[in-house]
Amino acid sequence: MFGGGGGLNPRKMQQMMKQMGIDIEEIDAEEIVIRTGDEELVFDDAEVQRMDAQGQATYTITGEPETRSADDEAIPLGEGDDDAESGTDRIPDSDVDIVAQRTDASPEEAREALDAEDGDLAAAVSRLE
Known part of the structure; x- marks a missing residue:
């Protein structure tokens, strides 16, 4: 051709x-x-x-x-530490505040929900409502 x-x-x-x-x-x-x-x-x-x-x-x-x-995937900040607090370092306080305000939950409850939902704000709010 x-x-x-x-x-x-x-x-x-x-x-x-x-x-x-x-x-x-x-x-x-x-x-x-x-x-x-x-x-x-x-x-x-x-x-x-x-x-x-x-x-x-x-x-x-x-x-x-x-x-x-x-x-x-690599773990961002906890780097595989075995203590229970290792995952909380990667959840920004501003996200905790947003979830707590939206759901009238305590900051501790909001952080626990965010940890359980891998930092997903919408899922954490749904979890607490």
């Missing part, structure tokens, strides 16, 4: 793309993480390209990811 030679010359291809306003940049990424509701796809040794065309950026990741369950 395009004639012999087995494909376009890479330099010619880049010239054509530049004329069309398409710019491709290689990104030196150390790690790429894609999180879904159930799992994480972790690319440790991936090739990443960013293509800008008509004001829209598109990223291409080439490589084989390691799959981890969402439960394997």
